[in-house]
Amino acid sequence: MRKTLLSLFLFSFLLQSKANFVTPGTGVTLTLTDLVSLSGGIVTFNGTDYIINDTVEIRKTDILNIAQNANVRFAPNTFLWVRGGATLIVNPPTGVTFTAQDPATGFLGMRIDTSNNTSLKKLTFEYAVSCRLSDSHIRIDDCTFRYNNNSSSTSFGNGAIALFRSSPMITNSRFIDNKRAAIQGGANIFNAPKMIGCTFRGNGTAAQNVPQINLGATSAGNDTVKILNCQIIDAGSVMTGGIGFLPLGNTYAVISNNLIRGNRYGVFLNGGANVNALVSYNVIDGNNIEGNSNTGGSGISLSGGSASSKQNTIITGNIFKNNLWGITIVGSGATLTGPQPNFGNLNNADTTDDGKNYFIGNTNNTTPGISVYNNSSDPIMAQNNYWGVGDATGVEATIFHKTDNATLGLITYNTYIPSPIQLLNFTAALTQSQTSLLNWSTSAELFSSSFEVQSSIDAITFNTIGTVAAAGNSNTVRSYTYEDASPNWQNGSVFYRLRMVDALGRFEYSQVVEVKLPPLNGFKLYPTEIPASRKVTAEFNSPAAQQVQFRFYSATGQFLGQYNATAVQGRNRAEVTVPAIGARGYVYVRVLGQGIETTVPLRN
Structure with missing residues (x-):
């Protein structure tokens, strides 16, 4: 940890030395136009775009408020620094874009330090190295982060959003085709982002062994990472997984109601009792793009743990479909001790661990048709799940455990088929x-x-x-x-x-x-006064399927017109069109059919 903090201090010093335009730090609120007038040519405007020619630092209690639509283009090796309690507010009518003057070269990006009031909305952030958050708990909504990690150097940040002791709220945003992870936090750095309703697609195009969401420890206490109602799909390379946690420290995570599809693996959790995770009601589908069951392809892969340190991981209500494996449990050491997750225990009072997982079509060439592979010596509870078959022999064939290898732990299951x-x-x-x-x-x-x-x-x-x-x-x-x-x-x-x-x-x-319907006695025609639409409703019983005639006559007996309705045997409800009638007064409707003969007055 001391080495990490020292590196951060040295990096901060180097960045501060580069800041060529610094706001006064007196609590002023500035716009992009103000930066043009105050920066002495560091920020210019060419009629369509704002041009950032060197690093801009928003300092202390100052606020940069971007409330208009704008394109902001950064020179190579420059960045926007929101520092030491400063605030950045982006909230345009349609959109703001932070991009590079030269996409091939890119720019460093944005650094936000010790800022809890920063709010980013409708921002497109592209061709940068990273948006780096340090000790900041900001709000990001309806934003797009794409084509980032634009340098082989990771000193500025190792993810489209790189976290250092930060817990942003990220909602309704898109992370697309970034070279490394979309969201990244260090293994031993406490971060607890909340990601709700976001799309993660095509990240990891640099083909490194990282997932689209790559996190470690969450807090020294019990702050919780939440990944809810998101899509983590179509990884950028066969080396890229969906969601990964490799913590050195405690992790608290809720991963619920997501679509996790088209990655090297779906979810990876490594650790013992330091891992506290609920993985629930996700669709985990087709995470098999590498095609190698020895190195990937699990819907959920769990590893780590020891004889005295087991994960507190509950897996419930998920659909595992078309992965190479549904769930893999990896033990270690001579005794193959492992994480021992819980994905179905009906023997306790806790109802959050009642199984309800679906396993459909998970298979690979090495062990065809195996949905759950227990490569640990631990017993595993897996009750109340649907295994794609309804008989005990069929279920047993989808599980690899003690009955297949005596050194492995027994998986306790049943053949329950849950009601949807x-x-x-x-x-x-x-x-x-x-x-x-x-x-x-x-x-x-x-x-x-x-x-x-x-x-x-x-x-x-x-x-x-x-x-x-x-x-x-x-x-x-x-x-x-x-x-x-x-x-x-x-x-x-x-x-x-x-x-x-x-x-x-x-x-x-x-x-x-x-x-x-209430009982129908006789013939009904309503309303009794002809409406402007000239349509009235008739209700009647017919003894047979037939055509029923509605003949219209004036008060003097003049024939005005006829409407034919198709009736079914039994009760009928028909909309009848009344012909145009000039004079006001009464109109008489003669209704004729087999077993039907009546005359009804209407007022014009």
Whole structure:
């Protein structure tokens, strides 16, 4: 640690000596235009772009506020330094771009030191070495970091965002085609970024052995890294993994509801009791791009640990699909002691470790069809998971453990097939306009995909009339609604059910609910006064399928026109168009059909 701090001090001194324009440090708020007027030519404006010709330092309590759309181009070996309590605010209407004057040469980037009020929004940061955060807990939202790590030197930072004792909140942002990691923190440096709703794609194009998100220790206490609702996909080289933790110190991490696909491996956790991780409700799919099962291809790979130091890692509710392995557990030493993760224990009161993982199509040439490989001497709990098959013999064939090699630990499992959706209630009611309003709620969803709303006139033959997207994963009550605007009232009732579909195409049906029209006595035509749309609604019973005539006459008996409606046997509800009538007064409608003969007045 002393060596790390000394290196940081020397690096800080060198950077300070390069700062050719320094703001006054008196609490002023500056704009890019102010930098042009104050910097003596270090910052210029050419009519379209702001040109940074040397390093710019925002000092102490000063604020640089960029509230307009702008392109800012940096010369080689220059950077923007937000230093010692200074603040950078980027919040344009559409976008701000920090880029290099020469993309082939690039620039150093941006350094933010001891700044908790900095906020970056709608910023595109490209062709730099790094955005380096030191002792800073800033907000980054709707930003794009691409084509960075533009130098073989890592002294400025080893990631598109390089962290040193920093915990930024990063939301709705994109990290694309950076040469090394998108987010990077040292093994022994406490960082706890929160990444929510972000996309990590194509990072690691330099083909180094690093993941797209590369982190170490989180804190001396219990601050937590959160990677939530993100996409970590399509790594930039066959050497690049998805998410990796290799801590020298304590790690607390929650990795939930992400799509992790197309990497060398999905998630890598190395350590013993210092690793405290919840990996839940992720889709971990096709992490096999290297194609070598000896060096990669795991959905989740766990290593480290000792006889007295086991990981506190819970793996629950994930889909492992089309990886070379689903989960690999790697022991070490003569006794093959290892991390001993928990991915399904029904024998305790804790409900966060109840399994619910799916293993589908994970295979490799060395051990075909093996979803879980326990290469440790530790017993592993793996209850309450879906193994792609429903019988004990089939499940056993997907697991490599003590029954295959007596030196390995036993994996305890069962053949449970979890239900994708826990339906709490399902109701349907008639509205005043005689449509059907359906409401339902769920208490839990596991990789739910959709609700297909189906209707029937006899409660036997059902047809899909609409689809409602499901939540995907949820452990709280979720509510849904659907309106059937045109029910088939042929028999006076309509029956409804839900076809509840999960991400694997499995489905279950709800109970059937019924919506009834009130009894129909005689013939109804409404409204009784002709509206501007000249459309009225007729409700009637028909003894057979037939054409029913609606003949319109004036009060003096003059024939005005006719409308024909197609009726079904049973109850009917038809929209009838009234012909144009000049004079005001009453119009008489003569209704004729087999078993139907009546006259109804309408007021014009």
